Amino acid sequence: MTQYYTWHHLLCTNLFLPCTVPDFAKIKAWPSCEINGMILVWYHCDGIDPVWAVPEQEEITSKEWVYRGHTEHFVNAHIQEIPENAADFAHLTFLHEPVFMSGVDLRYTHSKLWESVKHCWKGEWQPEPEPNKHCSQLVVKHSLTVFGKHFSLMDFAVRARQVGPGLVYLTFEHAFLGRGIILQSVTPVEPLLQHVVHRIYYQRSMPAVIPKFILKVECIQFERDIMIWNNKQYLSKPLLVKEDSAILRHRRWFAQFYSENSTRFTFQKGGLDW
Numbered sequence: 001m002t003q004y005y006t007w008h009h010l011l012c013t014n015l016f017l018p019c020t021v022p023d024f025a026k027i028k029a030w031p032s033c034e035i036n037g038m039i040l041v042w043y044h045c046d047g048i049d050p051v052w053a054v055p056e057q058e059e060i061t062s063k064e065w066v067y068r069g070h071t072e073h074f075v076n077a078h079i080q081e082i083p084e085n086a087a088d089f090a091h092l093t094f095l096h097e098p099v100f101m102s103g104v105d106l107r108y109t110h111s112k113l114w115e116s117v118k119h120c121w122k123g124e125w126q127p128e129p130e131p132n133k134h135c136s137q138l139v140v141k142h143s144l145t146v147f148g149k150h151f152s153l154m155d156f157a158v159r160a161r162q163v164g165p166g167l168v169y170l171t172f173e174h175a176f177l178g179r180g181i182i183l184q185s186v187t188p189v190e191p192l193l194q195h196v197v198h199r200i201y202y203q204r205s206m207p208a209v210i211p212k213f214i215l216k217v218e219c220i221q222f223e224r225d226i227m228i229w230n231n232k233q234y235l236s237k238p239l240l241v242k243e244d245s246a247i248l249r250h251r252r253w254f255a256q257f258y259s260e261n262s263t264r265f266t267f268q269k270g271g272l273d274w
């Protein structure tokens with residue numbers, strides 16, 4: 001697996017040694033970079049140096065967009081499951097159509113109380129060509145309907161750019177609410193346990209309540225996915241219809257992040273045919 005990890009999960013050892021350093025007192029140097037308010041460490045199971053760089057979001061560096069908060073989640077799933085969500089369009093309607101007020105528990109999100117307000121998502125997922133073949137993009141158009149009528153004030157575009165297996169740049173653009181970004185980082189902390197952090201940066205000129213609200217809504221939608229990830233089973237050959245073809249394309253795209261020596265989990269195999 002090749003991956004940039006966010007720094008806060010790693011043990012940082014600062015050695016200030018006054019004189020002769022014995023041979024055994026050495027630590028491995030990890031390729032790292034500081035960018036977009038994060039310190040990232042490169043990991044490759046074969047010890048190969050970074051083969052791509054993390055793109056800079058200029059508005060963060062120039063402080064045109066400022067930090068407005070973050071969320072943290074733990075997900076019981078393989079790292080591949082989280083980005084695969086972007087290619088699974090069918091789930092958008094079932095999971096993310098109910099308005100955010102109906103909460104995160106999928107047993108109750110399709111309640112009568114909120115059925116008059118619905119999110120509508122239209123998305124397309126594509127891998128990027130060389131030299132950015134480690135990136136892919138999901139472009140989503142969001143709209144809101146109230147009693148079946150289009151409420152155009154809530155129209156906005158979201159672009160989710162996946163950079164490698166564990167980073168997503170989620171950029172928003174809205175006619176009145178301005179522009180900003182949510183940076184998602186996914187860090188494996190145990191086999192099948194992921195630490196997911198979302199950090200939001202937003203136009204300095206906009207009141208902080210706007211990005212805080214956006215982060216809250218995003219967090220509600222993300223927690224609906226977590227309920228699935230925590231309970232789903234990975235099938236290497238799932239039964240897919242034509243409309244699901246992006247899932248197989250995504251799996252082919254994600255395969256580039258494995259090498260022969262990547263850890264393989266065999267204990268997750270099994271079926272529901274018991």
Ligand SMILES: [Fe+2]
Pocket residue numbers: 085091095096221225
């Ligand atoms: Fe989702």
